[in-house]
Amino acid sequence: xxxxxxxxxxxxxxxxxxxxxxxxxxxxxxxxxxxxxxxxxxxxxxxxxxxxxxxxxxxxxxxxxxxxxxxxxxxxxxxxxxxxxxxxxxxxxxxxxxxxxxxxxxxxxxxxxxxxxxxxxxxxxxxxxxxxxxxxxxxxxxxxxxxxxxxxxxxxxxxxxxxxxxxxxxxxxxxxxxxxxxxxxxxxxxxxxxxxxxxxxxxxxxxxxxxxxxxxxxxxxxxxxxxxxxxxxxxxxxxxxxxxxxxxxxxxxxxxxxxxxxxxxxxxxxxxxxxxxxxxxxx
Amino acid sequence: xxxxxxxxxxxxxxxxxxxxxxxxxxxxxxxxxxxxxxxxxxxxxxxxxxxxxxxxxxxxxxxxxxxxxxxxxxxxxxxxxxxxxxxxxxxxxxxxxxxxxxxxxxxxxxxxxxxxxxxxxxxxxxxxxxxxxxxxxxxxxxxxxxxxxxxxxxxxxxxxxxxxxxxxxxxxxxxxxxxxxxxxxxxxxxxxxxxxxxxxxxxxxxxxxxxxxxxxxxxxxxxxxxxxxxxxxxxxxxxxxxxxxxxxxxxxxxxxxxxxxxxxxxxxxxxxxxxxxxxxxxx
Numbered sequence: 230x231x232x233x234x235x236x237x238x239x240x241x242x243x244x245x246x247x248x249x250x251x252x253x254x255x256x257x258x259x260x261x262x263x264x265x266x267x268x269x270x271x272x273x274x275x276x277x278x279x280x281x282x283x284x285x286x287x288x289x290x291x292x293x294x295x296x297x298x299x300x301x302x303x304x305x306x307x308x309x310x311x312x313x314x315x316x317x318x319x320x321x322x323x324x325x326x327x328x329x330x331x332x333x334x335x336x337x338x339x340x341x342x343x344x345x346x347x348x349x350x351x352x353x354x355x356x357x358x359x360x361x362x363x364x365x366x367x368x369x370x371x372x373x374x375x376x377x378x379x380x381x382x383x384x385x386x387x388x389x390x391x392x393x394x395x396x397x398x399x400x401x402x403x404x405x406x407x408x409x410x411x412x413x414x415x416x417x418x419x420x421x422x423x424x425x426x427x428x429x430x431x432x433x434x435x436x437x438x439x440x441x442x443x444x445x446x447x448x449x450x451x452x453x454x455x456x457x458x459x460x461x462x463x464x465x466x467x468x469x470x471x472x473x474x475x476x477x478x479x480x481x482x483x484x485x486x487x488x489x490x491x492x493x494x495x496x497x498x499x500x501x502x503x504x505x506x507x508x509x510x511x512x
Numbered sequence: 513x514x515x516x517x518x519x520x521x522x523x524x525x526x527x528x529x530x531x532x533x534x535x536x537x538x539x540x541x542x543x544x545x546x547x548x549x550x551x552x553x554x555x556x557x558x559x560x561x562x563x564x565x566x567x568x569x570x571x572x573x574x575x576x577x578x579x580x581x582x583x584x585x586x587x588x589x590x591x592x593x594x595x596x597x598x599x600x601x602x603x604x605x606x607x608x609x610x611x612x613x614x615x616x617x618x619x620x621x622x623x624x625x626x627x628x629x630x631x632x633x634x635x636x637x638x639x640x641x642x643x644x645x646x647x648x649x650x651x652x653x654x655x656x657x658x659x660x661x662x663x664x665x666x667x668x669x670x671x672x673x674x675x676x677x678x679x680x681x682x683x684x685x686x687x688x689x690x691x692x693x694x695x696x697x698x699x700x701x702x703x704x705x706x707x708x709x710x711x712x713x714x715x716x717x718x719x720x721x722x723x724x725x726x727x728x729x730x731x732x733x734x735x736x737x738x739x740x741x742x743x744x745x746x747x748x749x750x751x752x753x754x755x756x757x758x759x760x761x762x763x764x765x766x767x768x769x770x771x772x773x774x775x776x777x778x779x780x781x782x783x784x785x786x787x788x789x790x791x792x793x794x795x
Binding site for chain 1 (some may be wrong): 586626636637638656657658661685687695696698699700702703704706707708709710711712713714716717718719720721722723724725726728729730731732733734735736737738739741742743744747748749754756757758760761763764765767768769772773775777780781782783784785787788790791792794795
């Protein structure tokens with residue numbers, strides 16, 4: 230049981246955590262922290278949170294569980310102030326889409342003085358929509374949450390943060406931060422960039438071609454309608470992972486084109502069939 | 513009103529045309545033609561068609577409206593025999609995903625002797641599933657059907673074929689065959705190849721990465737689970753269109769990567785925002 234849950238950032242993810250935690254009765258008190266008071270007020274009016282604050286220090290003071298749910302570029306910037314303001318026995322986690330940077334920043338802070346329990350989390354429950362308005366209490370039901378402890382992370386803290394996400398309905402996966410960033414580059418950041426390039430390519434060829442786009446194009450490019458700032462930050466934060474994934478993608482695309490150009494029907498079908506079976510069994 | 517509707521091929525598209533035409537009462541008699549009698553029998557038992565035949569000549573003889581609904585590579589091969597067997601006043605159309613080849617073949621047959629009314633059609637209603645078992649009478653409701661007449665196509669035939677698809681619930685778009693192949697390369701064939709390459713790239717990096725794939729990856733790669741033979745044929749038939757679309761796609765992807773590497777946050781967000789607005793308004 231959490232006494233005071235402080236949420237820094239109340240968008241889709243922070244808002245959904247607040248609604249789910251409230252619905253499950255996971256915390257006696259829920260405090261939401263954000264820069265813009267007007268954006269926090271709906272949650273207060275709806276009883277989703279008990280208190281709102283535009284002061285980071287005030288909002289996280291006295292919390293025994295603190296979740297950072299701001300855009301990924303802001304996370305690392307906010308971390309030192311949150312680190313200082315939290316009680317020594319508090320648990321701190323986040324929802325960032327990239328993990329090597331934030332985990333490294335947290336471990337640097339711990340080395341320099343205050344040993345606080347930080348566990349990196351990444352709920353794979355984003356959407357092309359954003360903001361508190363689209364948050365919902367069941368967002369994490371059946372979603373995957375990746376925990377990224379290192380050998381320096383307190384195992385009791387990992388268990389408690391994991392139990393928190395499980396209470397919200399999530400399925401846990403544990404990866405080290407660098408593997409997390411490689412894996413999310415592969416299955417999330419690369420597909421986003423590719424969807425963007427697909428939309429852009431059609432626009433470059435002839436915008437009238439969009440008129441005949443069917444369900445395949447719509448599904449494949451749905452994520453190209455995502456928030457530009459959020460994805461700019463993710464692409465920049467995870468340049469190393471994205472570069473590796475782009476390399477693997479270009480190699481795969483070149484190989485398929487080479488097969489088609491070579492014209493060996495059996496070889497093309499064997500490759501497409503292997504990919505189809507991978508898609509059907511692995512995803 | 514159609515007296516005898518002959519359908520050559522009774523998979524997802526042919527089967528759905530049969531079911532929709534039966535439901536709408538568009539034809540007095542519906543005949544299904546295929547190589548494998550056992551695959552045609554369910555439609556006969558269900559009363560979706562009145563007669564089945566494994567003989568192309570017998571199956572299309574006496575038809576006033578004939579629809580070719582076989583895989584794209586078979587279409588051109590079957591065309592001469594169908595052309596000979598159909599009555600002189602019959603209307604002939606198809607459902608092929610590429611159009612320059614079949615239209616050229618039909619016009620060559622017309623020049624060499626029999627002037628038959630052929631109108632190329634492409635219903636954008638495919639699926640990653642195939643076969644009569646997944647066909648349904650509402651497949652064309654709200655779907656786009658592209659007609660590809662040329663200056664040599666009889667305008668009365670274009671109207672009648674268009675009216676047929678509209679009776680099945682489709683929305684019509686008219687494109688010349690070469691523009692059709694460029695447009696479908698852009699919004700259909702390219703996204704398929706890219707989805708294949710995405711799945712393949714993740715497999716090459718580390719198959720365990722699939723375990724954390726979320727909805728974005730699932731949607732983006734859904735079409736990678738499509739029928740290998742069908743897509744091998746489409747990729748081969750439309751190599752020219754696909755090559756152009758791949759060129760535009762690679763240029764768009766390179767440009768996005770260059771922007772990310774250059775690190776100009778405003779420029780990256782401007783590009784992502786432009787693409788998002790294109791996706792939201794055009795698709």
